[in-house]
Amino acid sequence: MKFGALTWLLLLPVAAQAQSWAISSNVQTNVVATTNSTAATSGGNRSDIIASLKPEIDITNGDSARVRVRVRLGADLVAYAHGSQPNRIYPLLIADERAALIEHLLFFESGVSVRSVERDPYAAREQAGTSQNRQTSAVYRVSPYVQHALSKTDNFLAQYEEIHTRGGATTDTDQRFSNMHLRLARLPVPLGGFVDFESRTARFPGVAASQWRVDSLKAGIDFGVSKELILGPVVGKERTSLFLQDHSDSLFGAHLEWTPSERTRVAAEAERRFFGSAWTIDAKHRSPYFLLTFHLGRTPVTSVEIAGSRSVGSDLGSVLNAIVTTRIPDATAREVAVNGLIASRGLATDVQGPIEIRADYAQLQDNLRTAVTLLGSRNIVTLSVYARSVRQLQRTGGITANLVKPNADNRQFGANLNFNRKLTPELTFDLTTSWSQITGTAARLGDKSTDRLVRVSLARQLAPRTALVLGLQHERLATNVTTGVPFSATSVSAGLSQRF
Template sequence: MSAAVLLLAGWTVHGSAQAQAWRVVPAVKATATMSSNVGMQAADAASMDTVLTVTPQVQLLGTGPDYRLTGTLAADMVQYLGRSRADRILPRGQVVLNSRLVDRLLFVDAELGADTTSSTPFDLLSDGATFYNVGTTTRERISPYLDRELSPSSRITARSDLVWTQGRGTAAAAALTNSADALVQTHTARYDLRPEPAGLRGEVNYQNTNYSDSAAGGLTLQTARLSALYAPDPTLTLGLTGGRDAARYTTNNVSETLRGASLRWAPTERTLFEALLEKRFFGNGWTVNFTHRSPFMAVSAGLVRQATTYAARLGVLQAGGDVATLVDSILQTRIQDAALRQIAVQDLIAKRGLPNTLTGPVDLFSRTVQLQQGANVTLAMIGVRHTVTLRVFQTRTEDLRGPTEDSVIGLASDATQRGATFGVSRRLTPETTADLSFTRTKTDGLGPNVALHSSNSIVRLGATHSLSPRTTLSGAVRHQTGSSTLIGVNATESALSVGMLHRF
């Protein structure tokens, strides 16, 4: 963990000393939310309160001949004026470093991240303004790797990812265990012979997840693949794969033959479709992804069935729901400079009242290997006056366990999560924008969690007004309903919020 921190700090100092290209954009946002049921409790236990949230934040972009550092750092300082709940400080953000130590050979990536996440999908969904049922998960990553081009058509890579994660799982898991802190080690070696039209790929992967308070040797997933590739034209690559697949978790130690097929189709630089179908130790597995962008739209869709762990997914499951990433892909054609595009992205999000993230599934904690199967579609459209965002998802997770092993209720990940979020904004005047959004989620427990269910609905109507190029006012009304068998509550809430964002 300290290695990633020191590496980021060292490169920051180095970049400043060499007077490289740096851009730092500080900002502060203040929001007051008046809620009729600040903790989403049953009607007889509901309490009114006003929540004041002050969020200082800073955006970073630094580039030099051998490195690039990007990131956003923020902290939500939450105060309940009526003292209905304890005040909190919730850090969030991400800083990513990409560096080159030896030209065309040795590189190092590093990351520091923090997210405000719901503790369990079986509880009521947090609205992002009153901050109930949320906690902070943090991660530190350092990734040294070799990348060497052996010839114009062949390449060899070797990469190690060391990721430290800190965060609680479900409420029951937090009560029964010390923590869900973990170290995830992923090591990959790969050889590629570009198909012209025939090619070859060999790959070995090893992943170990070790929880800090676990006496066991951790959870291990290993694969070795050899793929024959064929490219009938430059936009299409087909592959057949064979190899070995192994896993060690709880009392299980399995090893199976791996076989499968792959397809990669990139008709243009803006459109990509990739599919991998394999026979794995857990049965059939697949990863299918589609992305397309244009100057006015970005869309992505994915299907997945894979073996994974809670700690390995932490901070990754929400991929596809980051609004800044969607807007950035749309603006790539119009704004080539990354620094100017980063400013334009944040300016558009602020002035059009867009959320920072689109609602997605919640990570469920368990101490074994999990089978994850899911589908999602994400869309963003930006017009002269209108902006539309959409995300639809379904994720099913199940613990992999032996025939004589039982899961403890609250410590199992077995559940199906479904949800959708839709938002539309319209620019009324050059300075004023109105927005409307709707979010619906539903979670049903499976296996040991079969008695657990929850559902949440949120409707929000808001408006933003630009006082100046750097200052934006916002206001919104919101109504939320939810039910949860975990806490035995059916609750409703109405809220009014006002806020101001100023970028220095």
């Protein structure tokens, strides 16, 4: 915690200069009666009544040129009437900022994420308002950098990034990533290019053999085929330190960027690297009533995502914010409008994704995620799909000599559907269904768990800032893991939300 706290204390004088602050807060109280609070098999299940209190505050300063700040701070206080589970307090802090310390030259970014994650990846998914399979995880990030336009066409970047993670009560799965990036680029008018150097290091608390480093130097040519399309080849060299061995390899590939309009963008790159083929494809299209995002990639795990500071699509709030950009140009007013919409319609802000399993060794990740959101006058529909596979990172044709045990390799698939309809000016219906599956590989070959959940609710607007939510939920877990048990649980809930 000291790492993240010190970062934000240093930035307070800069942040104080920012204007147009938007502050919104809310308190949610919820009571749940469940048939199976201990997630036990039939016959061992235990009913209970769960009460929770969830205060939260959101702070943002809009689009200030000097500093941009967004903070989401809260807690989830959970208590069990019959003592079937221990009472707990789960903190929440998601914050990120970007400060221009010297205008047009020196910048500083930082982020912190303290939130609940799954304690056991093969058990049921964690849920707010309960103690089910929850533990607190923390990620801290700092990144100073120099970015300067040398001319109308030439740009220079020198960036350093440090990321620390804390996965639970022990340091066994703590991770530390250090990334250094130097880049000199010329815009394609119509011919441009770049020279790029990156040094990425990953350190783990385990054996020395699990530490790794990759240094790469590459150059590329950019052809401006048109104002909308840029493409070109990439060549270079990279040096790797992996499993106590050093190697040098050539790399080559190509990249493409297509921007047919300010609302649509597609970027892709493919390279041949020391571990085989690598690629990244990102696409986004938005309209005043629609947002589509798509990502497909194969890369080594060189960082950890921090909620709130990464790409649009990680939470419903950022999605709705992107959709209404045209309708509400002012960032502060847009933030207030989105928060009000979420609260009045009883929407869940977090979109369920793959379980973050932090390994104590280097991994290669294949990742697919796509989401589409439709925003109408009465209906809000969100569909998201993800697939992720992580395995031990090694050279093409290389061997690990059993230096580390790959007990965190896995494959995950999942889908989420949310349908929200405004029945009357005061009454809203909400349906949420989710399905997720995790299958172990390597040291956990054969382990498999599948979680299914259906939830329906009605939200009644009692006052402009007060809403009552009644819900019914059923969850079922199927698993063959020896440390877990299959179970099903049905619950009813009543909650009150108050915005300030």
